[in-house]
Amino acid sequence: MLSRGDPARCRPHRAGAAPITYSESHDHRGSRGVDDANGDGIGDLPGMTARIPALADLGVDAIWLSPFMPSPQKDAGYDVADYTDVDPLFGTLDDLDDLVTSAHRHHIRVIIDLVPNHTSDRHRWFREALAAGAGSPERARYIFRDGRGPNGDEAPNNWESVFGGPAWTRTTDPDGAPGQWYLHLFDSSQPDLDWRNPWVREQFRGILRFWLDRGVDGFRVDVAHGMVKAEGLPDHHPAPGGGSMGGDEATAPFWAQDGVHEIYRDWHGILTEYDGDRVLCAEAWVTPLPRLARWVRPDEMQQAFNFEYLETPWDAAALRRVVDESLAAFGAVGAPSTWVLSNHDVVRHASRLALTAENPQGHGIGPLSPGQPVRELGLRRARAATALMLALPGGAYLYQGEELGLPEVIELPDDARQDPTWFRTGGERYGRDGCRVPLPWEADSPAAGFNDTGASWLPQPADWPELARDRQDGVDGSTLELYKHALRLRAGHRLGTGDLVWLEGGAEGIIAFRNGDVTVIANTGEGTVSLPEPFAGAELLLASAPVEPGVLPGDSTVWLRV
Template sequence: MSVETVTQDTTASAGPLTLIHTADTVPGWWRSAVIYQVYPRSFRDLNGDGIGDLAGITEELPHLADLGVDAVWLSPFFKSPQRDAGYDVSDYCDVDPIFGTLGDFDVMMAESHRLGLRVIVDLVPNHCSAQHPAFQAALAAPDGSPERDMFIFRDGTGPDGQEPPNNWQSHFGGPAWTQVEGQGGRPGQWYLHLFDSSQPDFNWDNPAVHAEFERVLRFWLDRGVSGFRVDVAHALVKAPGLPAWGGRADGGSSDGYPGHEAPMFGQPGVHDIYRKWRMLLDEYGPDRILCAEASVDLHRLAHWVRPDEMHQAFNFPYLHAGLDIYRLRSVITDSLTVLDGVGAPSTWVLSNHDVVRHASRFGYNGLGPRDGDGIGFADPQPDHDLGRRRAAAASMFMLGLPGAAYLYQGEELGLPDGIEIPDHLRQDPTFARTGGQRLGRDGCRVPLPWRGEDPHLGFGSGRDPWLPIPDSFKALARDLQAESPASHLSLYRQALACRRELDLGRGSLSWAEDWCTGSSLGYVNGTTLVLMNLNHEPLEMPAGNVLIRSLPAGAGHALASGETAWIQLGPDAAAAF
């Protein structure tokens, strides 16, 4: 991976251009930010118990500042029985002891601000833990009580109410309803949980739920956070009457069941919630933000980021586009066009804590793993070299796009999924609820390798990590990569520096038509040409000056062609000119 000083505008070499997005001049740090997702239990273990903690995050924050990101998004660290890795919250205003204390959080915040990093926290408003005091009170209260009205309790169907209220299914497998014990030990009502049975859904038709979450928002805003990533932001409100649904549990479209008709997702009432939240955040100033995790199509996604609602929304269509050239062009065009229509920036993301890491996904030439299913010993294995090479190209291509970008911890190291996880160590509830038919998401949550010669590769010096770190991660340890100018880590540093220096996050985008083929894709952002070649053969193009490329310089070199200088871009590579 090499970087050279730019001395001229190379867009004259780009050929015909099709403009789809003009430069962004609207104020707002988030509109062009690079935000780094920290998964706390797998980031860094400072107290030696085998689980990452807030003190470990504080210890390593300088590495994130050095990488060149603008903000950190923390996955849940709240008090929780950890049935779903913290997405089952029992106290929204306290830190789980496995991660530390509120004091540790405050120390982390102070260090973040010292380093110029903002902090966004995960908020889980659709459901809580079954151990949350409010749900425990609901279980102890009679049918129809105010306590039960905080959640979605319904009478069963069939003889003696022994069947669930409807046919909804859990994201993690099995029915989305669990029956509780009624008076005198008789079978009682059923409660809804779109996820695990330990995660009851709140009833957002109840004003008391609104009041409780407004309290939670203020608690963390008062501690200095810059905003919230809102978990399953499209699921809070359910359709009146809870009608039956024969489609996919996650609300994705299937034959005869278009996703926009799913009664548990995308209901109009969610937008009133976020308008109130936006007004609340605005009280704290213009720099606090909301980001929606709303898995809906792009045209519907624009509804979440209208001027009086959220500031950002995750771009799942981009994540799922993979390396399909035609699909990538379509998604990028639609993203910028649709979101420009409501004055919102697009976001770009390739990996997170719910999907197989893209260094593994891209290592397949045919069908790879389904999102959220993981890769096991018996599954077809990815080509790790191919996956890392393509991941480097895709990452560099993404970081040149205008808008905001989200990075998942470890992707800057080119980490693959952890495959060597014995069944008895798996912790994702998907694995248990499907009887092992779906491995779940543990593979993308394996702890990070910090130092190649330290115990547990520097993740922690005490107990074994909560998930085993593969031996192959040693070669990818951060300290080793930091010493190599040709490493994956060096590419990320260089790409982020280039993005910052050229203000690409605020830039424009035009398709470079001569370089948009069935195996390559090129665009111009401002005066910078970015090209990705997914062909099996090298691609020759006018050189100009190479800013950065995803392969070592020897893999693509200047050629003499008459009086014109040309550059050869190797297969599965990207470059910026």
């Protein structure tokens, strides 16, 4: 018999009330929607603006835009060459202003991606650093070091790039002689800035104000657990099989150093100079959760992505444990927990939840990967997992296309792949292209509605039109309608700012709780279970899969009102 358990509290959100944020990758590395207004195969800001009404219809409170600043596009725009402009690929500053105005008109806030750990090697700052030479103030903007060994031929330490291969590249002096080495935790075209340098910090204060003055509502901070490196840059020997972005790497000298918190306290002060709710959200792959909560202390950021939740398997005991730990850790510092299942760096959860082999973060899946996902099972679990997530108190992040039930695209031709991980590992890792394929909007339109020309920077699967938004809109039981209905209920019942009370005594594989007047029961097992009274006769508010009265099928979630 299900019975009331201990309450797990969630404190109010400090920058807006428990938002649903929708991740919009609008560039050619992950275009969303209207995306490509000029038909060149690359998504753009005018195209995205035309899709704002569809996002309002979905029911989101904010959109997060991946980088649209000028860039050589070696890494999906995360190699920024100018922090205060728009790349002509995507439009103009006026186009960005139009998008912000349209979003605000529809009561949607706009969060933009800020990439402070590194720049592009095409950035003026780095070109000046190369030209100025060793020991110059210009070189002090980045992390340049002499090499080890008799002739400096060995890298300054043994650090590996997130994308594979060494994290150091040697320069060549103007006379052709080998020069210093520079650090790049990511691609060699992405040199790391030295955040111990006051000059760097001052530049970013101006960058923040530039975009806040244009009306953006906040920033998703890329690699927010990086930026500051340990003194002396000591060698590091990571655990085999770990994720590429940290998390389990609690001792890595380039992740989660204490000095990052000074930066965010400074930025917090800048945001308080502006009217309304402005937000900083950390992309910080940090564990355990109490350590991650340091990013959202009252004078730092407002939110941090809960990657520990994202990486939790579809298992009742594991889910309950991570929810409890999340609410406790974030609540202890007065911040809301966040919940996320997919983003532009991980295998889509409609595939990930049905993988049958280990798949470390950042590796991706392709046609030769072991443990290929079972598509039908993956979608069923994804719908159930989403229904569970959207009933939790706190803020939730949705990744473009998950509302359509999109799986990871596995069968991409090798010559179409773009991710630097693919190239730096010689094809050993497939990388992230499979979750970034342009979305299907209209089934019978060119490129499934991505544009009017049929061009697409990554090829769409042949069955993409079957999942198009116009094929699901208004169709009972579709994944799109599940999302829309769940978001309306979440807002109407104020679940985001509610309190969670666990319900005990269910069958194995069951996780159940009450949030306000909504009871949520998820069956993470394969078999059908009977619901005890009074739940068997309760009002059914939402179901992730077809259900019969009084029973709950495997891999499904229901919302009930007793």
